[in-house]
Amino acid sequence: MNPFKLGIATALTFALGHSAMAEENILNVYNWSDYIDPADIKKFEKETGIKVNYDVYDSNEMLEAKLMAGNSGYDIVVPTGAFLERQLQAGVYAPIDKSKLSNYKNVDVELAQKISRSDKDNIHNVPYAWGTVGLGYNIDMLEKRLGKGVSFDSLDLIFKPELSSKLKDCGITLLDSPADVISVALNYLGLDPNSESKADLKKASDLLKANRQNYKYFHSSQYIADLANGDVCLTLGYNGDILQSQSRAEEAGQGTKIGYSIPKEGTQIWFDLMAIPADAPNKENAYRFINFILRGETAASISNYVYYAVANTAAVPFIEKEVLDNPGIYPTEVVKAKLFPQLAHKAKFDRLLSRAWTGIKTGR
């Protein structure tokens, strides 16, 4: 995650986060940046008369730091599955009373099933959006270096030194997120992506180290702009972000064509989940907001706006065709079968993981 943005987010949240808490009829939402159509918030405020204080963060770690410090003052937060799983152990979240959510029936049962690996019986969460980690690339640049007619849907591009070295000059970037990248690498190696074995971790980090010199940087959001500008040509990133980059490149009209593919070796599927902190001051308002999000129209609006998929069956009719038909956003059933969810690690393994990650990044 971008540590700089974390810093700003911290400053902002400390400065603004608690300002309106004492007032009546408000709702404090803490969500990822650029993760909702602002018009939807206005709509909610208009309908309910509830004033929404909407703060954003840029990483799960930032969110967790705030939650673990206690007394965050937020009514709704949106952690990713594995993080929610961890935070549940600390008793951060309140159980969600589904009877208060008339639209809960819209939730995609099949996906909810997958999520329940992180939160048994989905007692504490309601899905917000989901996505995959995959390959974003500059089509022309890759064709120039690798030849035409090659399909760019293999992680070989990133993990095979003979291929990655060919792309070194135009720039390869990876997410600065050890859990995401290592699990993809483990899966690529045919190992359990959620393995906590030291030996497996070593294999994954050796794989990355062998290619390290061909990577330009590790960053979790900078590639959105860089890919669109042609500063980098290949990235392992989040699907929605890459698709945003694609549409930016189109808007720029410079002829830069960006592609996204879900690796054929399989990749990680992640879910961002709405949850209510146990100490949330405005729980009733939180329920009303969640119910609002669960509406088919609202969920579709989110998907149309942020290019991420929503786990909402009622949304399908409202989702724009080009979004719905984009296999990068809504993968086919065949591809879906190959996706694995990420689970929470034990604290000990987290330490090993981050040490290995620093080793990879610094080349030590």
Next chain:
Amino acid sequence: MNASELKSTITGVANPVNTELPLWKQPDATPFVRIENITKKFDDFTAVDNVSLNIYKKELFCLLGGSGSGKSTLLRMLAGFENPTNGRIIIDGVDMKGIQPWNRPINMMFQSYALFPHLTVAENIAFGLKRQGASKQDVKRRVAEMLDMVQLGHLGKRKPHLLSGGQRQRVALARSLVKRPKLLLLDEPLGALDKKLREETQFELINLQEELGVTFVVVTHDQEEAMTLATRIGVMNQGLIVQTDEPHDVYEYPNSRFVAEFVGSVNMLEGFIIEDNVDSVRIDSKEAGCPLFVAHGISCAPQQRVHVALRPEKIKMTRTNPAQDDNCMKGEIIEIAYMGSLSVYRVRLQSGKEIRVTQPNFARDMGQRFTWNEHVFLSWDVDSSVVLTS
């Protein structure tokens, strides 16, 4: 009394009577420092205006003037800190043009002493020697010599800020002399000392200069200091040297109202020439109320307006009329200041002009003393006053 006699009298050193004339009185002597038509301008301001001056070996030359007279600028040009706008400076036969301060055979003692606060006394003195590349033993020996000379042998390891004003002054002197410069420049060397210390140090300075035979150029605003120290004085005003003479001549024969007034105190009487002889003049002065007769000739136009300068101590004050037509004024004592060795009187003449008179207090006797409002006669010898045309 010339300067060296004055010095020997005061210091008590029996000086053999000079059979030879001093160098500056020998027409064929080569000056050690030649200042030729030096001008220094700062933007529009002319600090030093076309000054020429010769200074001879072993002289102790004083530049005397008020602030802004250009004396310090002249000194700084000698040291090389300022470049003259015009003219040249020749020291010991070498034109100083383009020679940087660190290459000049000159040292300077600064008004503030400019001792390096981060170095000890010994290190301060050694600074110049080390730059010369003197050997360690050499440095050590000469520093010790200098410390002994200024009687600070025991303070070598102190930092300057722990010294008294007088001690600092001596360190500064030792530091500026250790390289045995041909010429030592001293900027108000005694200015920062209190009166008593200043008097003592004056004589130390003179002794040292005679002992070492170094040529000194001293800048001062203190006319007493200049009188005591100097072999010759150059009086400066507004960038010009207005008079260069031995102290005695500067005092007794000022060549202008400025010098007369700047050096010591003086009474000025205005008048017209009424009788112009080769070796004397007679002047009619309404202010004085009597004709003034001066026993030296001057070159001037008839009926020219002149000033007669009369030193307060040259005046005889009597109760009885001295019975002379010239140089005898009548007045009334309006103020008396008793100063111990002498008394200062202010006497108002009939014209309203006030005259300053000093009389030595010969006796303790109270009865003879003049008192307020007493009518007195003021008279003086024909050779006691000077006629000034400028």
Next chain:
Amino acid sequence: MSSFSGNVWLSGFSTWKARFISVRNINWGRFSVISMPYLWLAVFFFIPFLVVFKISLAESAIAIPPYSDLLDFDMEEAYLNIKLNLGNYIYLWEDSFYIDAYLSSIKIAAVSTVFTLLVGFPIAYLIARSDEKVRGILLALVILPFWTSFLLRVYAWVGLLKKQGLVNEVLMSMGIINEPLTMLQTDFAVYIGIVYTYLPFMILPLYSALEKMDISLLEAAEDLGARPIQSFFMVTVPLAMPGIIAGCMLVFIPAVGEYVIPALLGGSDTLMIGRVLWDEFSLNRDWPMASAVATVMLVFLVMPIMLIRNKSGKEEAM
């Protein structure tokens, strides 16, 4: 013997009594003025440090807050259990990664400090020697960047140093280089960022030291035969030393713990303790370890400063 000890006791008592009386006679106005800096230190440095130190002795836990308690009172047995975890410090020592990070931070901070000094000294010198009328303006210009946010200023360097940035474009249009230099995400960019950001902290103490210096000291040095370069090193530099030390401290100390500049301008391989600390805090969510890293950093930094202060204090006394 008993009388002897009695005397000791009595004399002890009387000094105690004397102290007591002197406490009563304290000038409270004076006392409160003197105690202000100590109070400030206590509230804003010492107490927070103790809190951090306390956390560093705890164990990481999945809880709110995410670390264990040091004290645990057993009500039934009336036992007070104190649990101190030194594991974090041992781990710090055993894993060369942390030591590398400290050393690398110190290296980066030291190099930057030297460059800041090299850049700052001429500027401070110029200001100190400039006309009094312009001096105020020049000083204001030095402080002026503080009017914009620190983050913005560092971000501006991203724009300057990147491949299509201003610096590369100017160099290329002048024909000095043929293809853009990689400056961003290198240690070089970190040095530039630190030097740029901390320059005012170097210039101001240097200026105040240089401004106090009597120019006639330089003239005296020249008069005694020192060339300008010699008088610079033998007079100006020693006299500016208090300013140099203060300036270097003001740059070096925050630079060691610098986080934003390496994060924004440095590469992934720019290893600095500030980033390690952040990773411990956020990535590992290990507050005790992060606290241990911070404690050691503080000790690393405070010790040399105390030594330097002590030394200069003694010199001053001489």
